[in-house]
Amino acid sequence: MKIGIFGGTFNPIHNGHLLVAREIYQAGELDQIWFMPACLPPHKNLAAQVSFADRLAMVRAAIEPCPEFVACDLEGRRGGRSFSVKTLQELRQLYPADEFTFIMGLDSFAEIGLWRSYEQLFDLCHILVAARPGFAGDLQELLPVAMADRFCYDADALKLCGKSGFSVQLVRQTAADISSTEIRNRIAAGQLVDEWICPAVATYIHQHKLYRHSPAG
Template sequence: MKLGILGGTFNPIHLAHLRIAEEVREARALDRVLFIPAAVPPHKPLVGDIPFAQRLAMVEAAIADQPAFAASDIENRRPGKSYSVHTLEALRQEYPGAEFFFIIGLDSFRDLSTWKEYQRLFELTHLVVAARPGVAEGDPKSLLPIAIMKDFCYNRASNSLEHHSGNSIFFVEETLLDISSTRIRRMVAEGRSIRYLVPAPVLDYIDRHGLYRGQERF
């Protein structure tokens, strides 16, 4: 099985998340994309105190009509911060024999050296970097942290960086949808419509549970 992994706070999940998951699924011929809400995000505080259960419920509502998408509560099943390296280790036990494709945005990829045990990620999974059109042209190795450049070689035919472990970094040019969870939370707090920014079931969930209303911080 070729399994895509898309993590995030999903606070809330929106159409840009879904679109990049669909584009990577198609580009890498994935059998399934697993959406994994972070329980305790290690890189930024969780805004709004929205419980994990509600963020997971919104993900499940958003992907219900796409059989190739699934949601996982794996990061809520262990204590401590939701480090990606630990999640991937657990997933390899949960899905033995699967080939993993970890999906991240270009902004996160540029900050990879700040991640916990980031060097080990390349031993556990392929990385698929969602880049804006034209960004990955030239020498993609220049995007890597200097400390690990020697561990990769560039494959021009596939426009990928191959790690000595056998895993690769692939660059996928995404359809740029200028949507952010921060903006959505602000709009809800201001009483503005978020229709067509989130899937209809997510909009309904936010309305029914009164999420993000009257928040002072976004």
């Protein structure tokens, strides 16, 4: 099975996340997409002190109508800092027959050289980089210098092919200017966010009184 791993804090999950996942799935490359909420993201503080359990519950509520989407609690069960390399290593051990593709935004890929043991990530899975339609840069130029000689560009497939057998591919996505930070700020101010999150997530936030006191972060 070909599985896409879509990680993030999902604090909260919003329509922009779902749009990216639907477009990637509909491209026909994957059998499922697993939403992977981070337990403790290593590169930023988790705003509003919303628990992993609440963020996972919101993901489950948002994707419930979509059988091709799966909520994965692996990083919450493991606990501690959520390092992508460690997650992919564990997934490879648990599901050796499956093929994984790590989904990330262009901004994150541009900073991947700062990630812990990032070199190993290129040997564990395919990487799919989601960029806005206007992006006209060269994906190869964004590779860390240490990785440059391990990839060559396949112009026909529009992807970087690595010596490990895994690839890095750019996929242009529909622009969706939705910010989790802005959603939290608006909820804290008592404003409506119905156009940015699905009804099931809005109901969960209301019932559990999330984001009412700490909009920053």
